[in-house]
Amino acid sequence: MECSICKKPTIKYCSRCQKRYYCSAFCQKKDYTNHKIDCPPRSADILVKNANENLMPTNIAVLYEYGFINCMQKQDKTMLLGLYIGLITIIGCSASQIHSWWENGELSIKIKETYDDGGFTSGYYKWFLKNEHVLQGLHKYEGEKSDKSIADRYYAIVKPYLSEQDQxxxxxxxxxxxxxxxxxxxxxxxxxxxxxxxxxxxxxxxxxxxxxxxxxxxxxxxxxxxxxxxxxxxxxxxxxxxxxxxxxxxxxxxxxxxxxxxxxxxxCGIEVFGYKQFRPSVYSLKQYALGDSVRLSPPIWADYGFMNCRTEDEKRQLRQMYTKLIKHPQFDPRDLHKACVSGKIFNYVRSILPNEVLKPYLLKNLYPLKKFE
Structure with missing residues (x-):
């Protein structure tokens, strides 16, 4: 084969996609900007990134290819992540090693060999020795085909609770x-x-x-x-x-x-709102303020002052203020809802966060409603 950049003969190739050949690190770096578009990260690369950040994977291919989808309990997913974190951050296994083990159908065997040879023991590894089945029969994620397999597996869990007719x-x-x-x-x-x-x-x-x-x-x-x-x-x-x-x-x-x-x-005032029954937008505000990637919905935009924001920075500041408010021990969503529909959000926020720097015009909305006047 020849180098993708200088055309010199070479047998070296990109370890990730194994399709582009390079004679040296210099040529590989020179081609990086173009090649990264055609060389998406493997599941193992994403898994290593998640392990280094101590984050539960969310990428569907990672979940499917590395056993998380086989864990029916949240605790088991946590234990499996801990196993990978130990393998990657403590033992020092690379994405290429892990990918090779997975590709050859040897992931479970190699994990045991690596832990045993290094003399590493942990609660996560002891859990794995009793739950090796989660890494058996792993396959490449194939989009709709794999999604159907996952859906069928999950359907089987809930099926006994459906009526015979609904089944x-x-x-x-x-x-x-x-x-x-x-x-x-x-x-x-x-x-x-x-x-x-x-x-x-x-x-x-x-x-x-x-x-x-x-x-x-x-x-x-x-x-x-x-x-x-x-x-x-x-x-x-x-x-x-x-x-x-x-x-x-x-x-x-x-x-x-x-x-x-x-x-x-x-x-504790726990409520479950009936199907299609009225639910105050304050709970959507709570979800938006505390969630990482929840979208700003029209009711929140109109009810809680976001329509008054003239810049993205003002929107960010308003969201941060609500986050602080919601986490305060004196906060009650029902009280904020009443303040919202009576046009007194500013007064309510001031009563909970007296030292907060507030912009009154941001907390104006389309209310009050008559019954709260």
Whole structure:
């Protein structure tokens, strides 16, 4: 073969795509700007980046090719990430090594050899020795074909909770309310709670859980998730029964009736808004202020002053102010909603954050409504 730049004979090639040949590092660097467009990162490269940043992968190819999709419980995903973090950041394995192991179907074997040969032991590795199955039969992510495989696997988890009639029709043909419930059941049955950026976080009451400076409502959200787990797994609540409660706006009553130790639902003001019933935009504001990539929706834009922002910097400052407000221990979303519809957002924010530098014109909206005057 010949060098892609100077045409000299060479047997060296790009370790990532193995398609471009280079005679030297100089030629490879010279071609970098053009070649990076045609040489997208392998899943292993993304995995290494996530491990170095201690972040759970979100790339679907990484999740599919490196076993995360085989972990049905959130805790198992965390343990698998810890295994890779140890392999990459402590032992020092490169993306090329990991990719080669995966490509040759030797990932599980090589991980064990590497940990054992180096004398490395950890809770993550001990977990892996009992759960090697998550790295068995790994395949390349192939778009729609792989997506269907994942969907079929997840459908099998929730299927027992569907009625016999609903099991005979495509999920797409079910009512929208059942689509939403199906998503909740899948999350709960895999041992997770909704992510703040998911619609399910708002649809099923997690948005009404209190937050703090350190945790975005994790304790209360976890407790609500445990109640749903009891309702679905221990009590065997079917999707039809849950749907009846969801459509009628009585999910909280269903939880109180079926589950134990539900007093805190009322004590903490946990609400689950019924399907297509009115829900204050303050909860969408909360999601926007606390989420990383939630879009600014029209109701938030109109109700909470973002329509008054003349620059992106003002929009950023306003969002940061709401983030600080929502994390304050005295904050109550219902009080902010009342202040919003009575045209008194500035007064409410000032009462919670007296030392905050505020621009009154940013907090004006289209209200008040008469019943709050």
């Amino acid at each position: 005979t029709v495509p999920i797409e043909s079910l009512p929208e309310s059942k689509h939403k419930i199906f998503a909740l059941y899948l999350i709960i049955l895999t041992g997770c709670i909704p992510n703040i950026e998911q619609d399910t976080w708002i649809d099923f009451g997690f948005c009404t859980c209190n937050v703090s400076q350190d945790h975005l409502g994790e304790e209360e959200e976890k407790r609500l998730g445990e109640l749903y787990q009891e309702l679905i797994v221990q009590k065997g609540c079917t999707i039809d029964e849950f749907n009846d409660a969801y459509v009628s706006g009585s999910v909280v009553d269903l939880l109180k009736r079926k589950c134990s130790d539900c007093n805190w639902l009322s004590k």
